[in-house]
Amino acid sequence: MEVRKRFSQELDDLKLEVLRMAALTEHALTKALRAFFERDSDLAEEVVASDEEIDLLEVDIDKRCLRLLALEQPMARDLRFIIGCMRICINLERIADQAVNIAERALYLNQRPALPHQPLMERLAATSVDMFKQAVSAFNIGNTQQASKVCQMDDAADELNLKILRHFVDYMVAEVRAVERAVYSIIVSRCLERCGDHATNVAEAVVFIVEGVEIKHHCEP
């Protein structure tokens, strides 16, 4: 009984650590986006600096999971939970890396004259951040419906990414001087799209934890 109690406490702590990592990642992503949209280079520097903490946390969570798997030999849902947390933290780490990418592009772009206002980019950013938040919330409360919704939102993100690409290609044809800036903006758009993909992976892991089924690549359990 005592062993069982300690184990469930360990699982609880694991969940909290994953949430902590998610909080830091969200913080990094929103900061990177603000750095990009509001042309704030200080914020971008902060994002680049804060990535190490997230990396360390990922390693720590990975160790935790391995230890639990080895020592407790969990079954059924507990096993899925630990495996799911491992998958989630890999994706969180990648999202944080994308945030760093965005911040680095922002650092470059902020030194150049501003490109015209890009409402599509704002929409893509809002969609990606929303997907991320929903995926984390789905993990937090174990809500598979919310997780499925994240998977469906990914299509919108992909579509926006394509639109942005087309928009910038047109723009580059018209304004040769802005090619470099436009390419960097396309990279940012690509990063955001990748964030959405990772958020989808997080959501898939949530469905895996709760229902024990794989919904990879097709959004349906």
Next chain:
Amino acid sequence: MFRKLSFRSRLLLSFWAVLFLALLLPSLYYRKTLSEEINADTRSNAIHQLNLAYWLLSQDQPFQNAASLQVWCKTLGDHLGTRITYVASDGTVIADSQVSFAQVPSMGNHANRPEIVQAYKEGLGTSSRYSITLERNLIYAARKSDGGGAIPAGVIRVAVPFLEVKRKLDRLGRNLILTVLLAFGATILISYLFARQLEAPLRRMIRAAEGIGSGDYGKRIRISPGQEFSPLSHAINKMAKSIEKQIHTITEQKQQLEAVLNGMAEGVMVLDSRGRIRTVNPALARIIPHPPASIGRRPLEVILSSELQQACDQVLAGSDELPVQPYNLEISLGEGRAFDVNIVQLRDRQEGMGAIVVFHDITQLKRLEKIRQDFVANVSHELRTPLTSIKGYAETLLAGRTESPDSTRDFLQVILKHANQMSKMVDDLLQLARLEARQQLSEAVAVDVATALNSAWKACSSLAEAKEVRLEKLLPEDPLLVRADAEQLEQVFRNLLENAVKYGPSGGTVRVSCNFGPEGVVFQVRDEGPGIPSQAQPRIFERFYRVEKNRANQEGSTGLGLAICRHIIQNHGGEIWVESPPQGEAEGSAFFFTLPLANKE
């Protein structure tokens, strides 16, 4: 085991025990004395008969032989209804009234029968015993006899059957038992009724006590089942009263506390010793969607902020000895919301350390702070730029380095342009100050919107012609009358149209349309420009706020146009806002403002 029984059963059982003893003991005693009396009576009766037989024997003597004695015995025995035996001194039976003469010699030796032994010793002997000969209980009485004639000296014995006595005794005993049973039954009934009567008030008392126990603290015990119980009922009443008072106090305090918590603008979260949320207040709904659902979870599971969780962990890990230090941190959540969080240790003797987390919403404060900072920076920038130009050109002119009168003229033109710009800015600032001071509209009359729009378009026609921008009016055919100051309405249109032309593409269209809402007319001025970034949208109505900071000073723009529009519309009791991109569009922006309709009188 007795203790396990109910009070009533115990009472009944004791009643019954007492009754049982009270009825049984006297009857047993009575039965015993009676049987003794009857025995004694029978015995004396036997002795009487013996004496009579003895006297008759001595009268009828002498007998010729044993047979005549046998006849005498039989006759007398039949008359007296008893058995008469004559036993010789050596123990042989000579005659017996119940046995035929022929069988007499076969009878056993009677020498050691107790009554005969006693008779030899004391002259008279009695005994009660079962006779094998007659197969019944008998009382024997024997007396020495000297004999005479053919009869040897011996003992004459009379046996009275005990049967009679026993039957009498049995009948008496049966009656007695019946009486006892009857009395027992009657008393059981009465005692049962008594017990029940005693129990009823006790039951009421129990009910009252139960009522108090289950929360009806107003209940009191009014009737006491007996004097012994009155201290108990007093004690229960006193307890109920004190509980009622304390509950009242606690409820009042709780209500006060709840009212304070619910009335607070700050979100409050109470954590228990394990760091889980124990209580939340409704104001927390501004931070988390459904506060009550967060109970039992940890802060990080509810508010995705690792700093908050870390701070809570630190406060909860604080030792008991250290003075309670409020922990202060600032967290920022999505959409630019910022909270100042205070965490205070909470000492709970029963459950160990807890914490109270208070969230002050400082979003507005931060926003105002930012506006103020930006205002100072922007205003100095706006004033300095033209001043620098004026100063530079004036210095060049003074230094006399101009080569031709033409360039001198150009320089002076630039100076004039910047001076005009500054004067326009000062005019706008003054107008803003006036609008701010007045707050309310003094001269609101019915104004035809079309007239105001036309003259506004005329004012910015030069710019529009240069960029080949068209105006598209989508207003109703009938004259549309709104309650407004004509001059100010024209200015609102002029500022919005100017912006639309300025930021829109060359050869584009500016559309003005209107809708009728519950609060009057909603006007829309839509352009085909690049739109306004969403984070800048709430701020464009601020004074001197510019979307693109790095962009060179716009020709003829003071950065005050939208601020003036907002003040005018607010003074008219309307609202102004922007949508960019407008609903259902990919690009452009639309400015909306509302105005009250004029009553058509």
